[in-house]
Amino acid sequence: MLNPSCKSTLVLCLLTVAANGDEVSFNRDIRPILSEHCLQCHGFDADKRQAELRLDTHAGAVAKLPGGKSAIVPGKPTQSELIARITSADAETRMPPVDTGKKLTQKEIQKLVTWIKGGASYERHWSFNPPNAAPIPEVSSKVWPRNSIDYFILARLDAESLGPSEDASPNVLLRRLSLDLIGLPPTLAELAGFERAWKDDPQVAWASTIKRLQASKHFGEKWARWWMDLAHYADTDGYTIDYDRPHAWRWRDWVIDAFNRNLPFDQFTLEQIAGDMLPDAKTEQRIATGFFRHTLSNREGGANLEEFRVQKIIDRTATYGATWLGLTVECAQCHDHKFDPISHREYYQLYDFFNNADEININAPLPGEQSRFDAALVEYRRRWHELVDPVEPQLNAVMRKWEQLMLDAEKSPGIDYKRDRALELLGILWGAGYGEGQLEGVRLTRIPFSKRTQRQKERLLDYFLGRGALGLEQEFKDLKLYELRNKIAELKKTLPSLSRPQTLEVSMFPRQTRISIRGDFRTPGAPVQSGFPVALHAVKLANPVPSRLDLARWTVSKDNPLTARVFVNRIWQELFGRGLVTTPEDFGAQGALPSHPKLLDWLAVDFVENGWDIKRLMRLMVDSATYRQSSHVTHEKLRRDPDNVLLARASRVRLSGELVRDAALVVSGLLDRRRGGPSVRPPQPANVAEEGSYSAKWETSTGGDRYRRGVYTWIQRVTPYAQFATFDLPNPNRTCSRRDRTNTPLQALTLLNDPVFVEASETLADRLLNENKDADDEQKIRIGYRVCFARDPQSSEVARLKTFIAGRRKAAANRKPVSEARPREWFVWREVAVVLMNLDEFITRE
Amino acid sequence: MNHDEYNLMLTRRQLLGRSSTGIGSVALASLLNTDERLAAEPSDQSGIGRAKRVIYLFQSGAPSQFELLDHKPKLDKLHGQQLGPEFFKGQRQTGMTARQKKQVCRSIYHFKKHGDSGAEISETLPYLGQVADDICIVRSMQTQAINHDPAITFFQTGFQQAGRPSMGAWVSYGLGSENKNLPAYVVMISEGSGKRDSQALYGRLWGNGFLPSAHQGVKFRSKGDPVLYLSNPAGIDSRQRREILDLSNKLNARHYEDVGDPETITRIKQAELAFRMQTSVPELMDTSNESKHTFDMYGEAARTPGTYAANCLLARRLAEKGVRFIQLYHRGWDQHGDMPRDLPLQCGDVDQASAALITDLKQRGMLDETLIVWGGEFGRTVYAQGGLNMKRYGRDHHPRCFSMWLAGGGIKPGITYGQTDDFSFDIVENPVHVYDLHATMLHCLGVDHERLTYKFQGRRYRLTDVHGRIVNDILA
Known part of the structure; x- marks a missing residue:
């Protein structure tokens, strides 16, 4: 233990060392220390703030504390209570408290001392400042760089006295490029063509191969699967029952197509967040909102409708935050964010955008479906009327009664058990097995009868006959509705189905969002309206209360400091094996700092200035000398930079489970290259999906469907396809920005014996x-x-x-x-x- | 390249990814101390941490405390009495019974005191009664979740919503493996005789969440290959496989000279582990050399692969091999109705084998180092679901209190802990929350639940979130 006099010696020591130390940068050196060790209790979250001290702002840090001292006295570390407390010999008063298990290192203490000595200036968190395109830096070699990227990489290598690696061989480059851009290894013919072209002119060969691969229809397949991780795509509902969602793939095909036609990223964003709200929204634009329909649906008996609806909104808000902003907004669900400037209230303002969107599947017939449907419809309607007309007045009456029961149960629950239970069933089971929005049935009952479309009426009647008997058993018996139900079910078999993909739609009955106290939906607090976090940029709005379309526009506003950075970083991660920011989902204070901040900014600015052109961005990256380096690593380089932060070489990357599958199918010649369509089930023992499940059936696809690309594989949410799970398919229950790449014995067994x-x-x-x-x-x-x-x-x-x-x-x-x-x-x-x-x-x- | 060089070349990530490949836990811990993300430190409290492994006998669907472990004699008198809203104090009920008439329902089974400890156990669990002095019954468990999926997810991961690592993954991550031929975390499932449409059990319950995926549970299957794709395909025997592997290893090693990436060396080692598993797993699953005495103890059902009894026997064999976390699930306990028909069937599945596991481990001197936990995801209601038909009665979900038992691994034997009120509606003494159970289990393994953390998406996560209290009263 140190006695008090030792303590001052220690500080003195530190001061001496610090005086000779390097400059400190708040964002690089200080914020991570504060964030890791202090802000949990002395940060943005006002409720949990201890000792009335906040260290996340300059004003808070220098303010007089209740005892009269200040945590930080700029220029005077010895007078700063913060330094006294972090160096205190007394375990009782030392910060951070012992029970947090956290401890500052000498180096960290030194940095804080130097920083305070230099005036303790705060900077805005780096990612909240607009990206700033710095001039291309001077570097040691004029020969090596192929484009702007390389100058930034080389400048850093120069500073570290490291040199880049030589180019990989043309053959390695071709395979690398092909796997990166389209996710398939080159064919023998492609290889031979490339070798010839390279012999003639490497420059032309390289450029034309990039062009060929970006024009390939397989390009979209590769990049769609990557984007699907963010949406946490699956073909089933999740939770214990895990029913099928037979139309989920329509959104997947939209993504493939969007990448293939190089839809600019701003438009790509607008359509997925609010495609339904665009002027004259096309069907495909509505399908784009399916991005947000990969939330789970609980169809377990007894589930509380509101509880699981809220879970979906929480998921959508978190998925939006991680995907576009690179922020962990969900941390503000129960309290103010502890590290980033997002208040509890602002979280619910973001939440409100999604709280006022309904899950609606829309009629979007596949080619041929509509005409087949229309052709059968005439006869169907005729026979339907034959069945229904004789009892229609009575049927209408009892159905109106049922609808009234539903409305009453919603308005005043707790009075009639059967009525409440019937409403719950309607919410849980509506559209089960078809991936329909669970609450659509409830919504239909709220539309006045006269305002319903014929289809709406029929769908509600179908449900009513199927499951509406609870509490109306006598009426069902008297009117022979059970018999009618069976006859109509039989009749329905003559009506070909119309595909109904999953979308979002503006709520027909607006919901008042309230802050949930401690994040619990049962304790609503103050009402809030939609809005944007004030720490981020402001935009001019046509409406006082922004809509989901405004959210989409705000997201891709030129002033948004995050969206472009987050996106270019994701592409970088895919092409270089590691992000410039290694926490692609968290650009906040707890996230990693960029390894090459100027390059990140330059790329972000360039991306937006060139129309959010995704293919152009990728081209820039793969055409760089940085990308073309050999991945060979020497002991020396491995020792100095094991994670390849500096990019003095290319990274070797194990293929994803889907691409391992694709590669096996390509080299064997088995690959069925057809694009799009319903998801398929490749061979695996049926009990992989079925054992332990409620109702899953794994019926192996036949013919060419056995050999489709991995992106088309049916994702059974609770028991995903085994080979993918073994090769690190991310958990399909939440958004994923970074896949694991493990190396396990189960992978070895799969490659040998699957x-x-x-x-x-x-x-x-x-x-x-x-x-x-x-x-x-x-x-x-x-x-x-x-x-x-x-x-x-x-x-x-x-x-x-x-x-x-x-x-x-x-x-x-x-x-x-x-x-x-x-x-x-x-x-x-x-x-x-x-x-x-x-x-x-x-x-x-x- | 010698071993030290090889270790030097591993990046932190690869080290974490390697832990299931058999670095001993001590070596692993020392290697990993340099990792900022791993903050598990052996606790300095003396006398704890005698458990080396866990066998978790999860009873999926939620067994009723009234018919098994929580004796409520006063219900015989109160039977049929109607409970008003004031009784429920705002407690949530599921939509299945929220609005129905609530009539108190007694248990049709009798309770008896067992052993020196006098533990009260129902006649449905006669074998458990015989080991009453070896177990600790906790009658005061509580949870927050009322539906199966969130409740079981909560028990498995410490959080109601999907996405966090399972407890077994945390333990594998924190302590590594003690066996170089088997995974650190093994899962087995059995079907209950009592119910046919049970809740699903799915990969994410034993998933790694955001931990490195090497820590996910490996499911041993009852049909087909015990580990998926363990068997060689038709026409390839073990000798051919060996030759294929020898050549692959040589070509991989040569390629390593070109690329210098330690991942290639890891791949060779994993292929070798896979090859060893092709022998070690079938050996493990083959119980034919077990004695008649063993099958007498576990019951004849233990001879049938896939039964709960067979899985209990395998759990003992896995424990002998040093597998760190052995997770069993037995389905079929969700008795909303027909309890008199189904409950005895479920008890018939599990009673003898669960007791046998305790006795067997004790006889082998392994009980002290093996923590056994038995229980479901919540309790059941004091009132009958639907009507009060004692031939077909059942009970709805009740999160506020329920019973479990623990044995071995540093748990105090022969005690009954916690008290519920006369209706087993509320806890009146010594509540034990799921978080507390988790904290206590980790404590038994020598891990401080507040220190076992992993940084993900800007936050340090732990199994017990910001909760958890070690239940010292039940520690030996």
Whole structure:
């Protein structure tokens, strides 16, 4: 233990060291310390603030404390109570308190001392300042840079006395580019064409390959799956019951198409946040709002409708915040944000935008559906009237009675048990199995009868006949409605279905949002209206109360300091393996600082100035010398920069589960390249999805659908497709900005034994045997390497494989051929194929 | 490259991702101390942390406390009495019974005192009665959630909404694995005899949440391969597999010379672990060499793969191999009706084997180092759902109080802890919240629940969020 005199010696020591230290920057050096150690109790959250001290603002930090001292006296660390407390020898008074388990390091204390000595100036959190395009920096080499990006990267490397790596080989570059842009390895023909073109003119070859890949229809498939992580896409409801959502894929196809036609990111944003509110909104623009329909629906009996509706709004608000703003707004759900300037109230102002949007599936027939439907409709209506007309007056009367019961139950719950239960059922089960908005049925009962469309009437009647008997059993018996229900159900089979994708729509009956006290929906507090956090930019509004469309416009306003930065950082992460900000979902005070802040800003400004052009942004990145570096890493570089922050090399990246699948299908030639359509179920043991589930059925797809790209795989929310889960498919229950890339024994087992990969290796063996029938072993090995790795094998690799082949050929001599097409020799090549597809290189983007 | 060099080359991320590959927990802890995200430190309180592992016998659907562990003799007199709104003090009820007439419903089963401790246990659990002096019954459990999904998610992850890591993942992350041939966290599911349309049990309940995915539970399946894709495909035997692996390893090692990325070396090691699992897992699952005495103890059902009894036996075998967190789920306890028919069936599934697990571990000297927990996600109501038909009665969900039992691993044996009122509606003494259970379980494992944290999306998360209190009274 230190005694008091030691304490002052310590501070003196620190002062001396600090005086000789470097300049400190508030945003780089100080804010992270305050955020990590102090702001939980001395921050933005007024309710939890201790000792009336706040350290997140200059005014708060220098203010007189109740005892008369100030936490910070600018220029005078020895008089600053903050320094006294963090260096106190007395465990009782030392900050941070012992029970937090937090402790400041000597280095951190030094920084604080230096900062106070220099005047303790505060800066606005970096990401809340508008991005500022700094001039391209001076660098040591005029030869290496290929475009502006490289100057920023090289300037940092120069400062660290590191040099960039040489270019990767053209073959590695082709495979890298192809995997990055379209998510598929190059075919033999593409490889040969590229090699020829490179020999003629590397510059032209590179530019034209970028162009070809960006024009490929597969481009959208690759990038859609990436965007789907943010929306946490799945094809089922989630929770215990987990019913199907057969139309969820319509939004997925919208995303694929949007990337393929290079929809500018501002428009891409507008349509997904508020496509339904755009002037003359087209069906496709409404489908874009399906981004927010991947929230979970609880269809468990007894679930409270409001509780689970609120959960969806919370999810939408958090997903919006992480995706576009890179902020963890949900931290302000129960109290003011502890680290970022978002108040409890402002959270509910954002929440209100989504609180006043309803889940509505819209008629959006696929080609051919409408005409088939219309053709059958005439006869359907005729027979429907035959069934319904005789009882219509009585039926209408009892249905009106039921509707009134629903309305009464909503208005004054707790009076009639059966009535309440019936309303709850209506909310839980409406559209179950079709992915319909749960509360649409309740909404329909509130529309006056005369104002309902014919379709609305029919849908409500369908529900009523199906499940409305609770409490009206006698009427159902008297009017023979049970029989009518069965007849209508039978009749409905003659009516072809119309696809009804999931969308958001402005609430028909506006909701008054209230702050939930401590985040609990049962304790509503003060009313709030929609609005934007004041710490961010302001926009001029046509309406006093902004709408969801205004939110979308505010999001892509040129003045928004976050949206462009957050987006370019996401693309960077995908192409370079790691974000310039490594917390892509959190650009707030608790997030990571950018490794190259000037580059991030330059990219953000350039992106917006060039019309939010996504393909152009990617082109800029992949055309840089930084991107084209070799991923080879020396011991020295690995020691100095294990995480490759400085980008003195390219990062090796393990492929996602979907791309591992795609690669296996491409090299075996099995891939079915059709685009779009309903999700498919590749082979896996049925009980993977079914065991432990409530009602899931895994009926393996047939024909070409067995071999579709990973992006089209059915995502059963509670039991996702096993191969993907093993390869780090993110939890589909919440937004994900960064996937894990683990390396586990289950992955090894999957690559060796999953029937999909077994079939792919067998088919690859067919290819190796037949691609060139006259080829000798060495040539076949070469073909295998070119198919799997887009390169020729090295001589040592050929030698090892030849030895292996000789051994396997001996072993195969006693085996019976499988068929004429698969002779004895096939066994040998099957094992070669298994080896190739299990190599690290196969599932890695080099 | 020697081992030290290799370790030096691992990045922090890869280290975290490696923990299931068999670095001993001590080595792991020391290696990971440099990691700012991992703040688990062995607690300095003496005498704690004797448990090395957990066997969690989760009873999915929520067993009724009235018929099993919380004896309420006064209900015999109050049976049929109607409960008014004043009784419920604003407690939430599910939509299934919120508005119905509420009539007090007694248990049709008798309770008896057992062992030296005199623990009161219902006649539906005769085997448990025989080990009464080895268990600690907690009658004062409470939770916040009233629907199955949020409630079970809360028990598994410390939070009602999906997305947080499960307790097993936290333990795997904090303590690593003790076995180099098996995963640190294993999950097994059995179907209850008592109910056919049970709540789903799904991957996210044993998921890693935001922890590195190496910490997710590995489900051992009762049908097909015990671990998915464990078996070689037709036409490839173990010798061929070995040769394929040998060549792959050589080619990978050569490629490593080109790229220098330690991830490639990790891939070789994981492939080797997978190969070992192809032997170790089937060996583990093969109980044919277990003695007749063992099957007498666990019951004949233990011979049938996939039953709760078989899973209990496997749990003991996994414990012997040093698996850190063994999670069983038994489905089928959600008895809204037909309790007299279904409850005895469920008890028949679990009673003998649960008791046998305690006895077996005790005989092997492993009970002290193995923490066993038995219980569901909430309790059930004092009133009958629907009408008061004692041949077909059932009970709705009740989060305010319910019963569980714990054994071994530093828990005080032979006590009954906590008291509920005459209606088992409210706790009158010593409430134990889910958070407290979590804190206590981690404590038994030698982990301070406030220090086991992980930084994610700008916040340090922990299993117990900002709650949790160690229940010292039930510690040995």
